[in-house]
Each structure stands twice: as C-alpha cells, then as structure tokens.
Amino acid sequence: MNRRWIRRTAAMSAAGALALGPAGCGSAAGGGGVAGSGKELTYWSMWKEGEPQQKALSAAIEDFTAETGIKVKVQWQGRDVLKKLQPTLRGVPAADLIDRNLPQVKSIMVATNSAADLVDVLKEPVPGESGKTVADVVPEKYLELGRAAGKQVVLPYAVVANGLWYDGKSFPAPGKKTPGNWDAFRATLDAEKEAGRAPLALDADIPDYSAYWYSNFVVAAKGPGSFHRAAADKTGKLWKEPAYVKAAERVSSLAKGGYFADGYDASKFPAIQQKWATGKAGFLLMGSWIAGETKPYAKSGFDYKMLPFPTDGAPGAGTPVEATTFGWVVPTKAKQGEAARKFVAFLYSKQQMQAYADEAQGIVAREDITVAPAMADAAKSLKENTPYHTFDGVDMDFAEWWTKTFHPLHTKLVTGKISAQDFSDQLAAQSAGHWKRTG
Template identity: 40%
Template sequence: MRLRTTTKSTALVAVAALALTLSACGGASSAGGGEDSKEFTYWSMYKEDEPRAKVIKDAVAAFTKETGIKVELVFQGREVLNKLQPTLVGGNVAADLVDQSQFKIRDTLAATGNARDLSGVLDAKVTGESKTVGETVPKAYQDLVKDKDGQTYLIPTNVQTWQVFFNKKQLPDVAANPPKTFDEFIALLDKRKAAGKAPLALDGDILAYVDQWVSTLMIRELGAGNWKKVLEDKSGAGFDKPEVLKAAQNAEKIGKGKYFVDGWDASKFPAIQQKWAQNKADFLFMGTWGPSETGEIAGKDFEYGSFPFPKTAGGHDSEQASLYGYGIPKKAKNGGAAEKFIQFFLGKKWMDRLATEEKSITVRADVPAVKELQGPQKALQDAGAIHVSQDGAEGMSDWETKITQPLSKKLISGQISAADYVAELKKSTVNWWKANG
C-alpha cells in the first residue's frame, strides 16, 4: 500500500475476563517498565475500516480474554508517531505499543534514544507455540531492525518488496521464462515495443516510484550495503565509483528507450497503473501492494505474475524488504504487557489472517502468501541478500525528496545524461551534508 495520512478513530477494547497470570503468554521482557501490568495502550497506524484493523481488534479481544490484560486500542492513522512524539519527553508517554514502518519507528524512537530494547521478545515463545519469536522472524529481517548498539527496536510482522508485475495470461512466454539479466530485460522491452506495445507503466507524479528504478539499479551494481556507504560518505568520493556511473547508464538506457506508456511523466496517480491493469502496458515495477491497488480494475483475464528486478553486470541479486511491525517507547509504563501482545500476535493464527485478509506477506515462512504474492514471497526467501530502501541510509529523507527523486525523474525521462546525473547528485549531496551533518 502507498501510505496516506488519515483521520483519528478510537476503539476501546476492555473485555472482561477472569484474571490470569501474566505468564500465560510466556513473557520474557526486556529492560523497562510494566512487567506486571494488567493493561496497556496501543496506538495503531491503521484506520478502523482497513482490513488489518479487523484482525487487530479480534486479536486484542482474544488476548484480553486469554490473559486478563486490558488494551486501550486507538486507530490513529498514518500520523501515529507524529502524535506520539511530543509525549516522549517526560514521564507520560501516551502509548505503550505502536505499529508502523521500520524507518519511522527507527527515526522516531531508536534514533532519539526512546526505543525499548525488544531483544528479549525474540527469545520469548510465541504464545501457544513451541517456537520463539526469533525462530519465526528470519535472521535477515532481525539484522535490519537493530540500532548501532545492537539493540532490537522493532519486531516485524509483515514485509513488502518490489517486483516487476505482469499479466501471465497476456505474456505466457514471460511467465515461463522471465528475464534474468538486465540485458535480457532490455531485449524483451525492445521486442514488445517493436510489436507496437507499451512495455512499461509508471505513475511519474509519485517521485518515490520513479526513484525506485534508479536506486534499485544502484544496489544491483554495488551490492547490498554499498549504496548506503556512497550516500553517507560526506566527501562525495563514493560517487566516483565506476559502478555508480554504470547504474546511471542503465537508467539512462531505460529513459532513452522510451519504453514507458504515453503520458507517464505527466500522469496523476493511479492513472497509469490502472492502464496497466487494463492491459494497456506490459510491466509494472511496483511494491507488493500493487495487486491489491489494481485488483478492482484488472479483469477476469488478468492473472498476476511477477519476477525480481533482473541482475545487472554487477551480479547482485539483493531483494528490498520494507518491514512493518511493533515498537515500544522506552518510557512506556506498561511495556511488559505490550511485549506479551507482540508474542501473541506473532502466532500463526493471526499471521494467517493478515496474509489472507490484508493480502500481505508476513515474516513467517510457514504462512503462505495469497496466489498473486507467492512469487514475491519466494523471491525474498531465495534472495542472496536483503536490503532496505536507499540501502538503509539514515536521516536522509529530506535529501531523498529534494535531491535524488527529482534528479531520478530527469534521468529516467531522458532529460539528462548518466554522467550529468552522477555529477549533479555528487555535488548536491556534498552540499546537503554540509548543511545537514
């Protein structure tokens, strides 16, 4: 899904039940408060009418019935952490548990010293199961949610990734033999263009979507972790690496090839992805929320297929993982009770419901994704490495929106050359660091 700001709605869940001992959930709390609490406050990023909200409400009711721990559940919407932030100062933090993206919990809680270390949750048993939370969350994901001191600031529940989506019924040859290399991909685009088809769909007004093409090509050339090093080198020397220019040249090749459907660069979301769902373009490079967003437009003859973004000459096959899950403020009064809910919600019953009702990929390998997302799920499981957006460069969101995203659109649309793109990106990034770091 593409996250949007929403209004606040509140649901107070307080199911009466005989008080059970808190150890009913097999708790193993990290350092912090509220180990013996009988209640906690949960602020969610979701709206009350979203599919996940229904799962959350049912899980909260079941948790309270089983443990006697009451939960005040507030659906704050996407601005949940902005609303929480002012309360982190002092001793009256407003919520004991929050759900959000990895980056937002990292920047709001972990980077400011306001995150409770959740390493102990990883060692605790999933409620009602023999496995620990750490045994259900792949290590590759665990490594992505540790701060500089090695403390865990997020327990992920689900993951999004990016794939090249297409209609298997329209392109059975691609379904049988998807392109494995960038050269094969370009050859396929040339073939489709020669046949009078529009190969690629892209809503150009969403600059983050445009930049995804360029950043993916960078990580394909440099390998996971190395684009981050380039971006965080305040001297700008990393931009002189030959792999950076090569990646930009591959993006330039996309731009000069004029593969995108007409009107993409002046479109207003979701016009172009809807055209794709109507078979007016062949391929959509999109996050795994794509099938859900286009499902009502795609007809009965549309069967979702996908393949990972092909390898370039760099040979790297890292897959992007955008994690969503739970964080607990360090000063939470009822942090121990909140931890027990995390152990409860990671149960297979609730992860199964997320997979089917929300149509998301959960972190649990034993929970199959819906049919249209089984390809992306397998790509994540088979990936040689995992990376995050912009390869995990920290504190650079302002740089993304003001510098790299506009430049990426110029490159992808063929307005500037690869060499000019690298030179301008280097210059602007060095200046940005002088002003910001």
C-alpha cells in the same frame, strides 16, 4: 482460519507460554518505564478503521483478551501514529505499543532513545508451539530490517517486497523462465516494444517511484549497501565511479528509448498505474501493496505476478530484493510494557499469523504461512533471495539529501531531461555542496 478454533486450541497453552519473568520485563522496557498492572495495555495502530489489516488485528485483539484476560485499548490512528505519539514520549507515553516501519521509528524514536530494545522478546515462547520461541519463527533477515543503533527497535509482523509486477494471464512468459540478468530482461522489454505494447509503467510525478529505478540498478550491480555508501560520501566522488554512472545510463536508456508508457512524464498519479492494471503496459516496479491498491480497477482476471529486479553483476549468492517490514514498537517508558510484549509474542503464533495473512492478503514475517495467490511470487522472492532496506536505507538516513538533492536530479534523468553523465556530474557536485552546508 476460524477464529473460534484459534481460541479453543490456544487457550490451554496461552497463560504458560506468555508468562514473562521479571528479567524479561525490565530489559525490554529499557529500564525507564513506570510499572503497570499488566492487566491492560494501550495500542495505537498505524492502520485505519475498515482496512483489512485493522480487521485482522482487531480479531487478534479479541482472541488475546479472551485467552489472557489482558484488555487492549486500541486506537486506529493511521499512518501519522508516530507524529501523534511524539509529544508524549518524554514522559509516560500515551501508548504502550505501536506499529510502524523502521524509517519512521528511526527518525522520531531512535534519535531520542525512546524506542525500547525488544531483543528479549525473541526469547519468548510462541503460544501453542512447544519448544519454539519468537526467534525461531521470524527469520533473521526480517529481524535485520527492524534494527537500528544496535537495537531491535521494530519486531516485524508484515513484509513488503519490491519487484517488477505484471499480469501473468496476458503475459505468462516471465513466469516460465525468469530472466537471469538485466540483459535478458531487456530482451523481454524489447519484445514487448515490437509487439506494440509499452514495456514499462511509471508515474514519474512520484519521486520515490521514479527513484526505484536508479537505486535498484546500483544495488543490482554492486550489492546491498552500495547505494548507501555513495549517499554517505561527503566528497560526492563515488557518484562518478563507473558502476554508478552505468546505473544512470541504464535509467537514461529506458527514458530515451521509449520503454515507459506514453504520458509517464506528464500525467498525475495514478494515471499510468491504472494503464498498467488495465493491460496497457507490461511491467511496474513497485511494492507488494500494489495488488490490493489496484484491485478495484484492474481488468477482470488480472493475475498478479512479480519478478525480482534482475541482477546486473552484484556479488554474492541470490538476488537483492528491496523490502521493508512493518512491526511492533514499544516506547522505552511504556507503563504497560510487559503486557505489550505478551501481546506481541501471542501474535507470532502460526494460527494468528495465518489469520492475519488471510484477512490482510499480504506477506507476514513467518515463512511457513500460506499467502494469497497474488503474493506468492513476492513471498518466494523474499524467501529465496536477499532482502535489503528499500532505497538501501538512504531515504531514512539522509532524508534531506534524498528529497532536496537526489529527487530533483533523478526526476530529470528518468524523464530524459538530462544525460546520464550530466546526472552523475551534478549529483557529485550537489552532494558535496550539501554535505559542506550540513556537515
């Protein structure tokens, strides 16, 4: 998408479309901000200089300033942006606008009531699209992934979907007929074994990557919210119910059945991921960032395809799809909160979202945008199915339990060191002990 064309076509409508009334300014700022001039804002970004996302947003900033006259002072802080901002949140924040995903925002900002509710921004008109508001172009299912404590604390602009990734060129069968459930997909894995290729790739030294398996099996059987409910059970008894034990048995059967590539339990990341990208393993359960991450060393012509994790009896229509969104966050006491919200509304135009998708080669929070071929399956999966928080939100709501109780036990399960029953029994007992200690 040509940036000059964007500027030319949007310039006439930008000023009117971005005008926010006093009510919109006050409510979105949470009432605690210091009034600013509205002629500038400070944006601290989670992206680093040189990343595709940084390049896309840098161009968008130029467009915004050219069309509104509002100057954006940007610092490309990287993934620790919230940790850097945190010391300033009690007073006037060092930034009026940041971007991150919900787990980090929830742990650092929501707990201290320092993230503004951006629900009023949803009512704002999208520049250049007559009659459309932000709420009209961002699906409710993505907005839900940015809510906490009854507030819209993150307004998503980018979406990551988790699923089973494979090379469509060397292994085209799944794309022609998607396995309808786990049993059908298991047959596909068995065929891979018979053909002499490792069916699955996993770097088990990364606990979160290993945890995708059990959490997906639980949700595939019981639906979104089921993994979270068990983690919240202070008695630990839910882990011993049949569906949760069955999920553990699914993981155990993969580990003990030789479905993971050789060395998965002893190598260092990204060794097995590299095997997958060079055609030495069939499927990798991972987020949609995988295409960009492995592109430098993937075999020539690798055709990135993705299957949603197969259902295993989950109730309701559609297949649950693990997802997370990255989006805009305005501190409650932001001095230039009004200017920040104008910038956010500007970026939801179709032209800007398409330009971002083209440069970043990712999925955006508008479903009428054309994505890169490598993202086509993931975008379709999100559109047709039911996205839910990665790990069912357990990692962000029960962080200490997640890292100190679940991770060690699950790593033993996925590497075949304990049985499914032992895992379930120990998880129940250790969870009860954790909650007794922590309250």
